[in-house]
Amino acid sequence: MKKRDFILIGAVLVLALLCWVVPRAAGIFAGEDASRVRITVGGEEYGxxxxxxDQTIEINDTNVCEIKDGEVNMIQADCPDQLCIHQGPIHIQGETIVCLPNRVVVEITGNDKDEQLDGVVQ
Structure with missing residues (x-):
């Protein structure tokens, strides 16, 4: 390989890095108006x-969720694997915490109460 090849490879790598860093630094991929937390148990809305x-929510004596500093975290669960606790806090619209044994889903949603469907597949 010649010196020009190394320069070309370096330039491509720098360009790829900039294409990845700049949008994230500008906040382009930040969550859109994530301001609500929806909790469902067994497919039915719990709240x-x-x-x-900031608040602590006890869910059917099986799970405890904590909303603090704009993030939601599952802080207690009586399930055997504890994966919902180890997942850590969520704060971006569309993120979820799922506790399968207790059938609890915690989801970050937007502020829009009249959410529009993107499409319907039959």
Whole structure:
């Protein structure tokens, strides 16, 4: 390989790195208006809570969720694997915490109450 080849490879790598870093630094991929937390148990809505209000939510004596500093975290669960606790906090719209044994789903949603469907597949 010649010196020009190394320069070309370096330039391509720098360009690829910039294409990855610049949008993230500008906040282009940040969550859109994530301000609500929806909790469902067994497919039925348990409650919807504000992400801006710090609170602790006990879910059917099996799980405990904590909303603090704009993040949601599962802090207690009686399931055997504890994966929902080890997942850590979520704060971006569309992120979820799932506790399969207890059938609990915690989801970050947007502020829009009249959410539009993207499409329907039959």
């Amino acid at each position: 919807t809570y504000s992400l801006s209000e």
